[in-house]
Amino acid sequence: MPDFHVTSPAVPLPKMPTQLENAMDTLIQVFHHYSGKEGDKYKLNKGELKQLLTSELTEFLSCQKDPQLVDKIMRDLDTNKDNEVDFNEFVVLVAALTVACNDFFEEQLKNTGI
Amino acid sequence: MPDFHVTSPAVPLPKMPTQLENAMDTLIQVFHHYSGKEGDKYKLNKGELKQLLTSELTEFLSCQKDPQLVDKIMRDLDTNKDNEVDFNEFVVLVAALTVACNDFFEEQLKNTGI
Numbered sequence: 001m002p003d004f005h006v007t008s009p010a011v012p013l014p015k016m017p018t019q020l021e022n023a024m025d026t027l028i029q030v031f032h033h034y035s036g037k038e039g040d041k042y043k044l045n046k047g048e049l050k051q052l053l054t055s056e057l058t059e060f061l062s063c064q065k066d067p068q069l070v071d072k073i074m075r076d077l078d079t080n081k082d083n084e085v086d087f088n089e090f091v092v093l094v095a096a097l098t099v100a101c102n103d104f105f106e107e108q109l110k111n112t113g114i
Numbered sequence: 115m116p117d118f119h120v121t122s123p124a125v126p127l128p129k130m131p132t133q134l135e136n137a138m139d140t141l142i143q144v145f146h147h148y149s150g151k152e153g154d155k156y157k158l159n160k161g162e163l164k165q166l167l168t169s170e171l172t173e174f175l176s177c178q179k180d181p182q183l184v185d186k187i188m189r190d191l192d193t194n195k196d197n198e199v200d201f202n203e204f205v206v207l208v209a210a211l212t213v214a215c216n217d218f219f220e221e222q223l224k225n226t227g228i
Contacts, residue, residue, distance in 0.1 A: 020144050020170040024212045026137035028219055042220055056134040087216045091209045098138045102201045105142055106156055 030056055031090050043084035046074055060097060144170055145204050157198035160188055174211060 017025065034052040035044045044052060050070045053061055066072070077089040085093075131139065148166040149158045158166060164184045167175055180186070191203045199207075 015172060018170045018172060019140050020208070021173060023137040023140040023144075024208065024215060026133050027212050028216045030134050030137075031216075032219075056132045058129060058132060059135060087220075088213050091213055094134070094138065095205045095209045098141055099202050099205055101138060102142050102145075105146075106201075 027091065027094060028087070031087055035087075040084060043082075043086050044090065045084050046070065049074055049085055057097070141205065141208060142201070145201055149201075154198060157196075157200045158204065159198050160184065163188055163199055171211070 030052070031044070032041075034048045035041055037048050037051070039045050039048075053070060053073070061069070073093065074083075074085065077085050077093055079089060080086075144166070145158070146155075148162045149155055151162050151165070153159050167184060167187070175183070187207065188197075188199065191199050191207055193203060194200075
């Protein structure tokens with residue numbers, strides 16, 4: 001009778017995604033949740049962008065009093081001027097906001113001397 | 115006796131962060147978990163970058179066979195040439211990888227005709 005030493009499963013178990021992989025996946029899922037609502041489902045029109053900002057970046061928007069803000073963000077992000085925001089343009093917004101949050105976080109760490 | 119109609123708590127309850135805010139926070143926490151290990155605690159040196167890539171981007175690295183990959187990524191990201199990667203440089207990597215994942219995801223959606 002053969003002597004089987006099974007040290008790993010015959011079919012590899014799928015790896016659990018890491019925290020960073022989960023975060024990257026969230027950016028993709030959140031974008032498509034809103035971009036898929038109407039029109040081109042791979043791009044955010046102004047209404048979809050506004051919904052995304054209002055629902056997903058509530059802390060950021062709550063400090064902003066400018067009623068033209070969504071228009072301004074749309075203009076800044078829409079680098080190819082098609083009046084819509086694609087995923088690449090959206091990631092630029094997320095990156096810029098995350099860098100701003102990190103600057104604030106590092107400043108706090110430096111002030112507390114940790 | 116006064117008639118109190120309490121419709122909201124006296125002290126506002128802290129809002130739960132949204133999925134997107136959590137994802138942005140994760141990028142910051144993951145970066146600082148590795149950058150804080152040695153040397154300048156706000157920057158990744160080559161060893162810290164390698165640890166971060168190996169532990170947090172396992173799926174991405176598992177497809178790569180190039181033994182010089184970490185050196186190449188370090189060279190590409192380190193735009194200010196101080197031999198370290200700061201948070202702004204790190205976000206560029208995450209953004210580029212997420213855009214690549216999204217391209218793949220959109221291609222799959224288009225092929226399945228959903």
